[in-house]
Amino acid sequence: MEISCIWLLVLLAGTKGQQKSKESQVPDQPSSLQLHPLPSGISLNWSPPLNPKIFIRGFLLSYGLGSPYAHTVTLDSTQNSYKILNLEPNSHYVVSLKAFNNAGPGIPLYGSATTKAAAPSSPPKDLTVISRQGKFRNAELSWQPPVEANGKITGYTIFYSPRKNAPISEWIPQAVGAERLSQPIPESLLDSGSFFRIQARNSKGPGPLSESIYYRSPKEVPIGEKTPNSNPEVLLLILGISGGVSAVAAAVGAWICSKKHQERKKKNQGKRTLSQTEPRPPDLWIHHEEMELKNVEKTSENSKATAPNPQEIQNEPKNSEMEPGNPNIPQPVPEPEHSGIGRRGKLNA
Known part of the structure; x- marks a missing residue:
């Protein structure tokens, strides 16, 4: 029994070493x-x-x-x-x-x-209605392929319905080829208005439906009642012409204003040069008041000077005393004919 146990341990050790070597x-x-x-x-x-x-x-x-x-x-x-x-x-x-x-x-x-193809797992994207300007009777649906096509798209199916929440079995289907990404809307659906949905399909079957969109053609104005404003192209032309005229008028007005400003500036410069060369005239209003004040002062002085003094009146000689020949009054000395020479002679004498 001991020999068999030893032999078993030797076998296990050998297999362990063999496993490490592998x-x-x-x-x-x-x-x-x-x-x-x-x-x-x-x-x-x-x-x-x-x-x-x-x-x-x-x-x-x-x-x-x-x-x-x-x-x-x-x-x-x-x-x-x-x-x-x-x-x-x-x-x-x-x-x-x-x-x-x-x-x-x-x-x-x-x-x-x-991997094998599967039915599309996402609907076509960007489903919209496109209509030409002023021609609402030529509307068409436009879309893009699904993001998760899961294979080659073999075609599309468009569904029409006047009711948004109607079962899909009540929607009217219309098949479209895989090469097309747009489809004209039937004229019979333009006046009444309809909801539209679309789905893609490949070799494994159709994919999910897109969200619905609504379109109804607006009523066109009769030809005899059309005005320039009813046509967007004419309206854009009118707006463009009016905008151009306004821009030209603004430019002309700015040019005139700048020219007047330059002329006014030149006149002001001329006035400044004249004022520097010529003396400034007196202010008539201020000098007029000063002259009036001076006249008033002069009249008062003259009145004082002409008014007789009582003492002078008493000392004033009488008329009899002022008569010529009166020895009390000094008589004027007659001047010689040549006053300058006479004076010099007297001075020399």
């Missing part, structure tokens, strides 16, 4: 890899490396759109199949598969596959 190098690449596309995924099957002496601890599966490095999944060493789900329909994916052990990952094996 992980001294990385594994070889898997021997095969098959990919099977699904509508929204890829199914994979593979075979392990051909060298059984190298120990394998598991597999690393990487995948992505056009590149295998977007997502990575770690799988058990005993697993040889896997399904990648939730992929985009009608899209090309690249897959990488490699075995690994404690020494590291081995050489990868690559593969690629394109």
Whole structure:
């Protein structure tokens, strides 16, 4: 019994050493890899490396759109199949598969596959009504392809209804080719008004419906009652002409104002030069008051001077005393004919 136990321990130790020796190098690449596309995924099957002496601890599966490095999944060493789900329909994916052990990952094996098409998962976008200016009877629907087509679009279906909330079975369908992104609205629907919806389809079926839009053609004015304002083109022409005339008038007015300003400036400069060369005339109003004040002062002085003094009246000689020949009054001395010479002679004498 003891010998058997010792022999068992020796076997276990030998297998352990053998297992360590098998992980001294990385594994070889898997021997095969098959990919099977699904509508929204890829199914994979593979075979392990051909060298059984190298120990394998598991597999690393990487995948992505056009590149295998977007997502990575770690799988058990005993697993040889896997399904990648939730992929985009009608899209090309690249897959990488490699075995690994404690020494590291081995050489990868690559593969690629394109997922199968599916019905469009989004409706056509930008559904609008386009009408020419002044020609509301020529309205048409316009749209763009869906963002998530999930395959090649094979056509569109337009639905008409006078009621927005009516069941889709009561809407009137109209098929349109995949090459078209617009469709004229039937003239019978222009006056009454209608709601419009659209959906895209491919080889796997139709996609979801778009939101509804409403359009009704406005009533046109009869030809005999049309005015220039009823035509947008004429209105734009009138606005353009009036705007041009206003701009020209504003420019002319600005030029006239600037010219007058320059002339006024020149006149002011001429006046300044004259005022610097000629003396400034007196202010008549101020000098008139000063002259009146001076006249008043003079009249008062004259009145004082002419008024007789009582003492002078008493001392004034009488008329008899003022008569000529009176010895009390000094008589004037007669001047010689040549006053200058006589004076000199007298002075010399």
